[in-house]
Every structure is written in structure tokens, then in C-alpha cells.
Amino acid sequence: DGGITQSPKYLFRKEGQNVTLSCEQNLNHDAMYWYRQDPGQGLRLIYYSHIVNDFQKGDIAEGYSVSREKKESFPLTVTSAQKNPTAFYLCASSFGTGGRLGSETQYFGPGTRLLVL
């Protein structure tokens, strides 16, 4: 059963705490992405990675960190520096970034909803 999985579905963060959101894919995709979605809003890019051991900041990277040690995994850490972390976090992956037809099409996981206690 191939796809993208995110865990947990819901996550609660205490003030000053770092939390890590998991994203795993078994689609053999090279590229992975993290987005933040606020209620009634679109998707904003946090970080992306086109290859293992390399990643780039997106539009709203402050207060977040990532790692890409394995092709299948792209965990996102929400640090205490992120003062307004309550949001729906979406992970996506794509085969590539446009080198061949359709390779940049992103496929999304089910999301993690982060709430602050």
C-alpha cells in the first residue's frame, strides 16, 4: 500500500516545547515538502528537499527545522521559536521537480493538526 503517511494526526504542544511531526513516503520520490495551512487559507511552504541530505527554506521557515537523512523520511520540528504554531501541517512528495513530464506533481499526506496547550 503505497503513499505518504503523517503522524500523529493531532499533536499538542506546551509553551516552550519543541515537537516533531513525522512524514514518510514509500513512493520512491526524490523531493519532499512541508506546508502550513491556517483556517480558511491556502498552503504556505515551510521547507523543501529535492535530494537526501539537502533542503531549502521556503516562505515561512522561521521557527521550524527539518532533516533529510533518508529518502523516505522528512521530519519537521516546530521549535519554541515559532510563536504561533497552531495550524494544519501538510507533507507532500514528488518524483522530481520538472525534469520529465509530471515529475513535479506533488502528492499529499493526510496532515497533522498542531494545537497549543
Next chain:
Amino acid sequence: GESVGLHLPTLSVQEGDNSIINCAYSNSASDYFIWYKQESGKGPQFIIDIRSNMDKRQGQRVTVLLNKTVKHLSLQIAATQPGDSAVYFCAENRRTGRRALTFGSGTRLQVQP
């Protein structure tokens, strides 16, 4: 700055009618566009895509039209059903700068029975 935008934040249609969701883009370097459907509390699902060398592409009950002259993209849904109720996003691959899709803010489609 340049952006992918939508003409209507909410679209309400009667069940069985056709729906048209619009999207404007301003980056002439964009050469690939995708429509996604997002149901409440779920991740976006791929619906259909189109390359800039095409002006129309059809799927099952959906058609995407691309007008490069006016930088306009539309998604047509035939015989709209209650299960089509969702937020629809367009996304573009700009081919300049950051190598990642840029998403619009979305249109909510409400299907009335």
C-alpha cells in the same frame, strides 16, 4: 508581487449543474499547472494537470482550460455532485527561482441538493 490568485473565494451551485472555478496567474515563465481538491480535514488530492503547450485537457467529469494570453486557468466540473463539495486550489510551477509549486488561496465549492 507575482501570485496565483482566484476570482471567487466561494462558489455555490445546484447539484447536477456544471461548475467553473477560475484561477489567475501572473508569471509568464510558468509552464505547468495543477488543480487540487481538499476536503475538510484532509490533505489535497490531485485532480488534473496541464502543460503550457496545451489549452485544454479532459479527465473524468473535469476539464481544465488554459488561456496563456490572459494568464487564466479554469476547472470545469460537469454534473456537480455533493461529493464535489470541497476547496479547490490551483498551483503553478514557475520555472524561475524556487523549484517548488506555488499555490493559490483556494475556492470553496458548495453543492446545494
